[in-house]
Amino acid sequence: MDLGERALDAEEVEGTLQKLTSAFTIPIPSRWALLNESRVFWDVALSLARLPGLASQPRGAGDPVLVLPGFSAGDGSTAPLRLFLRLLGHDARGWGLGTNGGDVSALLPRAIAETERCATSTGARVRLIGWSLGGYLAREVARDRPDLVERVVTLGSPVVGGPKYTTAARTFRMRGIDLDALEAEVAEREKTPLRVPITAIYSKRDGVVAWQACIDRCNPDVEHIEVFSSHVGLGFHAEVYALIAQRLAATPAAAAA
Numbered sequence: 001m002d003l004g005e006r007a008l009d010a011e012e013v014e015g016t017l018q019k020l021t022s023a024f025t026i027p028i029p030s031r032w033a034l035l036n037e038s039r040v041f042w043d044v045a046l047s048l049a050r051l052p053g054l055a056s057q058p059r060g061a062g063d064p065v066l067v068l069p070g071f072s073a074g075d076g077s078t079a080p081l082r083l084f085l086r087l088l089g090h091d092a093r094g095w096g097l098g099t100n101g102g103d104v105s106a107l108l109p110r111a112i113a114e115t116e117r118c119a120t121s122t123g124a125r126v127r128l129i130g131w132s133l134g135g136y137l138a139r140e141v142a143r144d145r146p147d148l149v150e151r152v153v154t155l156g157s158p159v160v161g162g163p164k165y166t167t168a169a170r171t172f173r174m175r176g177i178d179l180d181a182l183e184a185e186v187a188e189r190e191k192t193p194l195r196v197p198i199t200a201i202y203s204k205r206d207g208v209v210a211w212q213a214c215i216d217r218c219n220p221d222v223e224h225i226e227v228f229s230s231h232v233g234l235g236f237h238a239e240v241y242a243l244i245a246q247r248l249a250a251t252p253a254a255a256a257a
Contacts, residue, residue, distance in 0.1 A: 026165045026212045036207035036230050043233030050238035057242055058249030060090035063150075064122040065248065066115060067094060070132030070156075071168050074099045077235060078131065084241055090127075090248060093118065100133055102163065102172070104140070111137050115148050125150040127248050131235050132156050132209060133163070135200075142196045143189065151197040153247055155234040156206050158213040162186050165213040190218040198222040199247045201240055206231040 047054075065085055067078040075094030085092035097110055118126045127150050130138030135157025142149040158165055163172045164179040172179060200222055202214035208231035216222040229237045 026160065026210050028165055028169055029167050029207055029210055036205050037232050039205070039230045040233040040236070043229055044236045047236055047238040047241070054084065054238060054241055054245075055087075057088060057245035059088050060085065060248060062089060062091050063127060063248070064118050064124055065090045065092040065127045065129060066118050067092060068111065068128065068130040068134030068138050069095065069100050070134050071100055071102050071163070071166075073131070073134075078129075080236055081129070081241065081244070085244070085248070088245055091122065095134075100137075102133060102168070104133075104137065104162070107137060108140055108144070111141050112145055112148075115141050115145065119148045128152045129244060130154050130157055132166075132231065133158070133168075135159075136162070139194065139198065140189065142198070143192055143194055146195045149196050151199070151247065152194075153199045153201065153244055154214075155201050155240060156203060156209050156214060156231050157200065158209045159200070159216050160186070160213040165210040167208050194219045194222070197247075199243070200224045201227060201234065201243060203227050203229040203231070203234065205229060206234075208232070 069077045082092040115126050128138035135154030138152045142152050161183040163169050164183050202211050204211045227239050
């Protein structure tokens with residue numbers, strides 16, 4: 001998977017990798033960690049109980065929002081979140097690219113094209129929300145085309161190592177993909193800093209993505225917010241919905257304060 005436009009410089013990439021992982025060793029989630037995902041039903045039940053509070057969240061003004069799904073998921077998985085955002089007055093759209101198969105090099109140009117179409121049709125910069133791998137793609141769209149993107153919100157998205165520190169690592173290895181090489185390519189792209197506001201929502205109860213891989217150590221202005229949720233529950237979680245509504249309504253200066 002070729003995510004960069006020039007050959008990797010071994011010393012530079014090694015330095016970036018050390019920066020990304022210097023504070024701790026990132027574990028690969030175990031099969032036992034997947035048991036945390038059973039709390040998704042609890043997350044949904046809590047969200048239903050908190051619906052009155054969600055109705056009072058800041059409202060949008062028809063601003064375009066593009067929601068990118070996670071690995072092996074499609075627009076159906078983000079339908080509840082998009083419905084919530086539309087009820088608040090946002091122009092929330094699915095990405096329209098079918099199932100996210102995980103091939104970032106193929107998906108990134110298409111995601112950029114969808115973002116450009118959305119921006120052109122509305123005459124406004126787009127807010128990107130990405131769940132899991134969709135969040136990584138959203139960040140990379142913003143990295144390559146910051147002129148199109150107003151802000152990014154990620155949900156349980158691995159920004160270190162690609163799929164290496166996720167339960168999907170086994171699937172990628174079965175495809176014959178070198179995860180160490182992929183991690184180096186991800187680090188290579190970090191040489192181009194992100195220039196739009198980023199909010200990274202993550203959970204230490206995540207049974208799919210190692211929470212440590214959700215922490216961006218290369219872009220100091222990224223806002224990290226921890227919630228108590230399963231990975232699957234992030235897409236249906238009342239607190240997550242409230243955080244998204246608040247970030248979408250905030251100006252860049254206000255969000256950074």
